[in-house]
Amino acid sequence: MDEKNNKCIPIIPSYLKFxxxxxxxxxxxxxxxxxxxxxxxSDMLKVSEDGLKLVYVGDLRFTFVGSIRANYHVPPEVGLxxxxxxxxxxxxxxxxGLGFCEPNIRLGGMPGWDYRSYGYHGDDGQKFASSGKGSSYGPTFTTGDTIxxxxxxxxNTMFFTKNGIHLGTAFTDVDSNVLYPVIGMRSLRECVVVNFGQKSFMFDIDQYAQKVINEISDNEQKKTST
Structure with a gap:
């Protein structure tokens, strides 16, 4: 907060300079x-006051899914x-599980289970896109991992990382322009802390962003030279 001008200063992750x-x-x-x-x-989840820590607090007798979206969707104009x-x-x-989904997606399903929802799940390493049936993608993840x-x-693609390593393209032809970050959980004591750029990322997203911009520039130059 800029106290002098009484207005919020946006947190801008460094990769967005591109x-x-x-x-x-x-x-x-x-x-x-x-x-x-x-x-x-979902009522199955408890969020910290700062909106960055998430804990599953569902019924002891059952394991209902609980999901939560972020406060804003990702505007496509940002590029990445x-x-x-x-x-x-x-x-x-x-x-x-984590990923992105549209605002009308039910909060009782894991990321990727519903139409225009995309996710990667830690218990089986599978990716899900608009379906409850997943497909092989990456390794499982557990306590101590950063995803x-x-x-x-x-x-129009989506990718995931584990402990700073790019796992490859997960989805292509992602056609929605109103996608929110989404996290889902399904068992007691599950707890994660989310980072939207408040601190450094484990994955070198700055280098990745620079690579993406360079590839776009190279492709444009090739088009103009032909």
Missing amino acids: SPAYNYINSNKIKLPTKLNANDS FYYEINVIDKGTRGII GVGINFYN
Whole structure:
């Protein structure tokens, strides 16, 4: 907060300096996800006051899914967006997922289970896109791991990372323009802390963003030279 002018100064992750919409982000004309939204959450989950720590507190007798969205969707104008979660506790079953989804998606399903929802799950390492049936993608993840997810609006793809390592493209032809970061859980004591850029990421997203911009520039030069 800028106390002198009594207005909020947006948190801008360093990789967004490459964004074509940087000036709009810097002037706060474009809103970015900065925390989890307690008002857009399943009752199975408890969110910290700062909106960055999430715990599964569901019924002891059952394991209902609980999901939560961030406070803002990701505006496609930014070109690229990325966030990470640190798994503090995998809980009893380690059923934790993250990704992106549209605002009308039910909060009783894991990321990726519903139409225009995309997710990567820690218990089986599978990816899910608009379906409850997953497919092989990456390794499982558990307590102590840092998992990230990025969406590339330049080519409409999505990828995930584990402990700073890029796991490859997970989804192509991502066609929604109103996608919110989403996290899902399904067993007791599961706990994660989310990072939207409040601190350094484990994955070198700055280098990745620079690579994406360079590839776009190279492709444009090739088109003009032919």
